Amino acid sequence: MADDGLLLHELSFVPEGDDVVVGRLDTGSYAVFPTDGAELLKRLAQGMPLSAVADWYASAFGEAVDLDDFVATLWELGFVREGEEQPQGPPPRPVRLRRLGRAAFSLPAWACYLAVVGGWTWAVTRHTDLAPHPSQIFFVRSLLVVQLVITFGQVPLLLLHEGFHILAGRRLGLPTRLRVSNRLTYIVAETQINGLLSVPRAKRYLPFLAGIVCDGVVLGGLGLVADATRNPDGSFSLTARVCLALAFTVVVRVLWQFQLYLRTDLYYVAATAGNCYDLHDAGMMLLKNRMWRLLGRSQRLVDEEQWTPRDRRVGKFYGPFIVLGYAALAGITVFVSVPVTIQYFSIARQAIASGHVNAAFWDAVLSLCVNAAQVAALVVLSRRKRREKRLSTPQTSPSAEVELA
Incomplete structure (x- = not known):
């Protein structure tokens, strides 16, 4: 974490009906999130501090969120980047053919x-x-x-x-x-x-x-x-x-x-x-x-x-x-x-x-x-x-x- 926020790898967000498929292209780790969970994850990916994210979620959806459980899930999926990890390395080369x-x-x-x-x-x-x-x-x-x-x-x-x-x-x-x-x-x-x-x-x-x-x-x-x-x-x-x-x-x-x-x-x-x-x-x-x-x-x-x-x-x-x-x-x-x-x-x-x-x-x-x-x-x-x-x-x-x- 940095400044009460999470360092996340680059993630893709693809809407699938009422859910959103979120994942890392580099590792192939993907998971299905409800819309509110995906929006919460987007805020974290943008660098919003955890305390601010919790307040934003309560204001936007009218209920509290268990951030500890949510963050633990992100760690299990490999979405969270260690402090010493490089963000993604150099930009990937264009796909051949x-x-x-x-x-x-x-x-x-x-x-x-x-x-x-x-x-x-x-x-x-x-x-x-x-x-x-x-x-x-x-x-x-x-x-x-x-x-x-x-x-x-x-x-x-x-x-x-x-x-x-x-x-x-x-x-x-x-x-x-x-x-x-x-x-x-x-x-x-x-x-x-x-x-x-x-x-x-x-x-x-x-x-x-x-x-x-x-x-x-x-x-x-x-x-x-x-x-x-x-x-x-x-x-x-x-x-x-x-x-x-x-x-x-x-x-x-x-x-x-x-x-x-x-x-x-x-x-x-x-x-x-x-x-x-x-x-x-x-x-x-x-x-x-x-x-x-x-x-x-x-x-x-x-x-x-x-x-x-x-x-x-x-x-x-x-x-x-x-x-x-x-x-x-x-x-x-x-x-x-x-x-x-x-x-x-x-x-x-x-x-x-x-x-x-x-x-x-x-x-x-x-x-x-x-x-x-x-x-x-x-x-x-x-x-x-x-x-x-x-x-x-x-x-x-x-x-x-x-x-x-």
């Missing part, structure tokens, strides 16, 4: 995206063989070639998907970074956007949806290339078949976003639209409480007061969508994973059981080894993530670091 982010989501860019998607849609209505189908994965007989092309061919597509998230965030001047992680049985790349809660709610939708926008454009582009590179007799060339195989993986990635229990990009859209801070856990617990009440097992009920009234109100309607997320998983399993797996092992079995140690035999063996290596990588990532979760401390405020896959 901000111009490119603005260009990527400019009106001309949107016109190009719509033209590609519209052209692909029109082509599919004329040539139904362009429509995504699991059999398109096996564009050649060699399982190893299929495995390598699908595995490494997806890398630039995944980076492009995450690149759109990054550009959408940097367009707003927010720092972003990319990391590889896993969710359940999937290895994924994630974009972390620090400080997204520091911008108005309406501006958060594009960073959440940018990856899906990219997937739609990539799907359309690959489909158009496949249609344009047909053989003279109308059959697909090798280039066309590779494009369709990669396009099918893009479709699966879009369908994956509907598994809302994984906190996918669409989950963040729903949480933002509902003006919620922990919609996933609130919706899940409310759904479980409803189930326990129906089963008459009241001892299993969880205290619902730990979530905000808004989270509880929206969570009642969101719970069924979590169930639909599991239905999406079932649909992907039945209509995508199972057919692809059956065809894959059918080809591998024929090659290995043929009795000939030839190119097809070694092709199948090496392909199975590549699959085993991917499973091993998934196990390592899963263990690392569980270890990080055990070592991390519980958060007392909404995080401003959003992970988009």
